[in-house]
Amino acid sequence: MALTAVDVASLARLARIELSEAELEVLAPQLDVILESVARVSEVAAQDIPPTSHALPLTNVFREDELRPSLSREQVLSGAPAAEQLRFRVPRILGDEA
Amino acid sequence: MTLQQGAAAEIIRLTAVDLATKIKSRELSAVEATRTHLDRIADVDGEIHAFLYVDGERALASAGRVDAKIAAGEMVGPLAGVPLALKDILTYTGAPTTCGSKILEGWLPPYDATVTRRLLDHDIVILGKTNLDEFAMGSSTENSAFGPTRNPWDSDRIPGGSGGGSAAAVAAFEAPLAIGTDTGGSIRQPAAVTGTVGVKPTYGGSSRYGLVALASSLDQPGPCARTVLDAALLHQVIAGHDPCDSTSIDQPVPDVVGAARSADVAGMKVGVVSELGGEGYAPGVEQRFNEAVELLASLGAEIIEVSCPHFVYALPAYYLILPAECSSNLAKFDGMRFGLRVGDDGVASAEQVMAATREAGFGAEVKRRIIIGTYALSSGYYDAYYGQAQKVRTLISRDFDKAFADVDVLVSPSTPITAFKIGEKVDDPLAMYMNDLCTIPSNLAGNASASFPVGLAPEDGLPVGLQVMAPPLADDRLYRVGAALEAALESAWGGSLLDRLPDLGAVR
Numbered sequence: 001m002a003l004t005a006v007d008v009a010s011l012a013r014l015a016r017i018e019l020s021e022a023e024l025e026v027l028a029p030q031l032d033v034i035l036e037s038v039a040r041v042s043e044v045a046a047q048d049i050p051p052t053s054h055a056l057p058l059t060n061v062f063r064e065d066e067l068r069p070s071l072s073r074e075q076v077l078s079g080a081p082a083a084e085q086l087r088f089r090v091p092r093i094l095g096d097e098a
Numbered sequence: 099m100t101l102q103q104g105a106a107a108e109i110i111r112l113t114a115v116d117l118a119t120k121i122k123s124r125e126l127s128a129v130e131a132t133r134t135h136l137d138r139i140a141d142v143d144g145e146i147h148a149f150l151y152v153d154g155e156r157a158l159a160s161a162g163r164v165d166a167k168i169a170a171g172e173m174v175g176p177l178a179g180v181p182l183a184l185k186d187i188l189t190y191t192g193a194p195t196t197c198g199s200k201i202l203e204g205w206l207p208p209y210d211a212t213v214t215r216r217l218l219d220h221d222i223v224i225l226g227k228t229n230l231d232e233f234a235m236g237s238s239t240e241n242s243a244f245g246p247t248r249n250p251w252d253s254d255r256i257p258g259g260s261g262g263g264s265a266a267a268v269a270a271f272e273a274p275l276a277i278g279t280d281t282g283g284s285i286r287q288p289a290a291v292t293g294t295v296g297v298k299p300t301y302g303g304s305s306r307y308g309l310v311a312l313a314s315s316l317d318q319p320g321p322c323a324r325t326v327l328d329a330a331l332l333h334q335v336i337a338g339h340d341p342c343d344s345t346s347i348d349q350p351v352p353d354v355v356g357a358a359r360s361a362d363v364a365g366m367k368v369g370v371v372s373e374l375g376g377e378g379y380a381p382g383v384e385q386r387f388n389e390a391v392e393l394l395a396s397l398g399a400e401i402i403e404v405s406c407p408h409f410v411y412a413l414p415a416y417y418l419i420l421p422a423e424c425s426s427n428l429a430k431f432d433g434m435r436f437g438l439r440v441g442d443d444g445v446a447s448a449e450q451v452m453a454a455t456r457e458a459g460f461g462a463e464v465k466r467r468i469i470i471g472t473y474a475l476s477s478g479y480y481d482a483y484y485g486q487a488q489k490v491r492t493l494i495s496r497d498f499d500k501a502f503a504d505v506d507v508l509v510s511p512s513t514p515i516t517a518f519k520i521g522e523k524v525d526d527p528l529a530m531y532m533n534d535l536c537t538i539p540s541n542l543a544g545n546a547s548a549s550f551p552v553g554l555a556p557e558d559g560l561p562v563g564l565q566v567m568a569p570p571l572a573d574d575r576l577y578r579v580g581a582a583l584e585a586a587l588e589s590a591w592g593g594s595l596l597d598r599l600p601d602l603g604a605v606r
Contacts, residue, residue: 008469015425015472016432017465018453027466030527034470037528038414041486044493051488052495054315054345055301055544055570061344075208081439090434091448 003032109134110271114180114328117274121179122168128161128179132223135181139225139272142602147247148257148267150186151193152226157181164221175220177331182217183267183276186227187234188319189308190214197310198232198242198260201459202437211308212340213277213319220335225273228263232461233428234284234312236260237533240524241463248520249292250599251560255517258288258533264322265292270602275332276322281312282416283513283537285320286549290512290563293551293595295329295580296322300570301544302347304333305340313423314345316541324596326550326580330358333573349571357574361581364398368579369505373409374536380515382555386562387511390552393586394509394579402505406497408490409539415490416538417531418474422484425471428464431456466527495543502569507579510536512549512563536565546573550580551595552587561595 005024008031012019019027073086082089109131112120120126136154143149164179184190187197189207196202210218217224231241239247239262247262249255250270257266264276265288278285280298289296297320304319311317321332337351370391375384395401433439433455434448441454460468474483501508514535523530540547549563564583568575588594 011469011472011476012465013453014476015468016429016449016452016456017460017468018450018457019465020457023462023465027462027469031466031469031473033528034417034466034531035473038417038470038483038487040414041411041418041490042482044408044411044486044490049489049492051485052491052542053488055495055542056345056347058345063341071208078208079205079436081433081437082442088435091442091444091446091451093448095447 003028003035106134106137110138112274113325114177114274114323114331117180118177121164122174124168128164128223129158131179132157132161132181132225135225135273142270143272145248145253145602146250146266146270146272147245148228148263148270148272149183149226150196150198150229150244150263153193156192157223157225161223164223167221175222175335177275177335178221179223180275181223181225181273183226183228183264183273184214184217184224185230185261185264185276185278187230187279187310188213188277189310190224190227193227195227195310196244197234198230198244199459199461199464200243200438201431201455203243205437207308209308212305212342213336214308216336217277222275222335228261228267228276230263231260232464233310233424234260234279234281235424235463235467237283237287237530238520238523239263240520241461243461246520249517250602251293251517254519255560256291256520258291258517260284261288261322265289265294265296268292268294268322268324269596269599274324275328277319277336278322279309279317279319280541281316282420282541283534285322286512286537286547286563286565287533289322289549291517291561293561293599294322294324295326295548295550296320297329297333297548297573297576298540298546299333299337299573300347300546302345303351303546303571303573304337305343305346307340307342311427313420314427315423316420324594326577326584327355327358330354330577347571352571352574354574354577357577358581360578361585363394363579363582366399366507366578367402367505368394368399369402369404369501369508371409371508371510372403372405373407374510378514378532379511380555380557382557383511383513383515383562386553386555387564390564390583391509393583397582397586404501404505404508406501406539408493408497411490412494412539412542413531413535415487415494416534416542417470418483418487419491419542421467421471422474423471425468425475428468431459463527491542494539498539498543498545498569506568507575508567509579510565512536512565516555516558516560516562540567545570546576548576548580550583552583553595554598
């Protein structure tokens with residue numbers, strides 16, 4: 001399969017990680033080895049096997065829709081890297097062309 | 099050694115049960131017990147680095163409250179006043195929760211995890227937070243952004259991971275109890291390589307609320323201790339239904355304490371998993387494991403060889419399912435609502451800030467797994483990787499179901515090898531993943547599983563663990579087997595395995 005540094009760069013973009021050139025060079029062969037090894041799951045012929053996403057056979061869990069105390073706005077914002085006017089302050093979210 | 103040093107050495111070696119008894123009878127105060135453990139941490143943690151954070155003042159204050167309650171004749175929990183080390187992936191207000199990551203360095207959580215709440219409600223004294231591989235991804239603690247923990251048996255070696263800090267703290271007599279979390283073996287593998295007891299409850303047996311998620315369908319908090327009964331008492335405290343975790347099981351906690359006290363395996367059917375042994379397993383690991391199985395037979399257990407043919411696919415399936423879940427769970431570390439933010443210069447977009455933050459904040463292993471997860475979930479690859487891994491998960495659960503139709507528990511070595519040298523495997527991720535070979539099947543199936551010490555490998559003098567696996571909600575069987583082994587081995591050895599722990603560096 002041979003995963004290239006270019007492939008890894010595009011996956012990293014999807015995952016929002018700005019990898020350096022040096023990291024791409026190290027990661028690509030490592031990831032290739034790992035992916036080749038995990039690809040063994042396809043050896044198990046399993047057309048009729050249902051997938052398991054979860055260990056417990058749980059259906060939806062419901063509760064009464066009642067008012068409960070929650071964290072204050074100050075508590076919620078206490079760990080924020082930047083806050084203004086009791087809100088999260090974020091970098092610009094629209095492009096220049098917008 | 100002065101009289102005072104002698105008393106301190108005795109206090110740190112007490113079991114949690116004995117400590118609690120002495121505290122309750124006011125033979126020893128909780129404050130004194132706590133101070134003695136804080137002194138021990140001050141003495142040895144420079145070398146071991148089990149803790150990322152210790153708050154002595156707060157621990158002493160809560161110990162003082164326990165003493166006051168006891169003096170006033172109030173009801174207290176069965177482990178009241180006993181010090182504990184909490185893995186730094188569970189929230190505890192007033193202390194930073196870092197998950198061993200730079201991205202959360204110094205983050206103060208606004209709420210307590212349910213496990214933390216239960217510890218506090220049961221009058222247990224939290225000493226501090228323990229080191230781990232970043233976001234619990236690893237088998238050695240070498241992936242911690244804050245430096246590795248060292249194995250108390252040999253400080254050149256790893257203490258296991260991800261919960262190496264919790265296991266090392268317990269093994270080094272820095273705390274009699276600790277909390278770990280187990281996603282693919284992060285409680286059991288460190289227990290095995292440090293000569294301690296570690297239990298992964300049935301998935302849903304203990305609450306994940308306030309546990310920073312790695313892989314939500316696999317993560318499970320559980321007890322770490324030096325004795326089986328201590329682990330059972332801690333299990334009893336933290337387990338049970340929690341409405342805040344919708345995957346928590348709404349059924350009574352199995353009688354783990356009663357099972358640990360009974361220590362009776364007569365007539366029990368014990369299955370040895372034939373796939374978990376042989377090539378790749380250290381001779382000393384196999385030797386101690388086989389001796390322990392013979393010991394169980396001599397105690398009246400019936401030993402049966404069992405085949406679980408799909409277990410060989412557990413490791414590859416796990417390293418698809420875990421990255422897939424972790425790549426989604428860790429998406430929340432985007433530099434917007436908590437933790438690190440990098441590159442917010444007023445010009446860069448939110449997306450650029452996210453990418454720069456995650457690049458600076460995550461370590462190499464976290465990046466590897468997020469990228470594998472992103473790949474496995476990509477359209478075009480989904481069916482071949484993630485979809486197929488989920489089918490393997492079904493096949494592994496069926497192997498267990500079939501086995502548990504014939505036997506009460508399954509056993510295997512907890513790890514293929516003993517503790518390796520720090521640095522030995524950091525550049526070979528796949529070799530590192532092999533450490534979890536034996537422990538992963540239980541996480542995929544969601545059943546109960548534990549590691550108990552069964553001796554030192556003759557070739558290197560390092561601890562070996564035996565893994566016991568039991569059906570979902572039969573956690574009590576783990577303790578029955580563990581306690582039987584512990585009693586028989588300690589009578590053969592004339593003491594506990596940790597009595598043979600080498601003296602740790604500093605002397606007060």
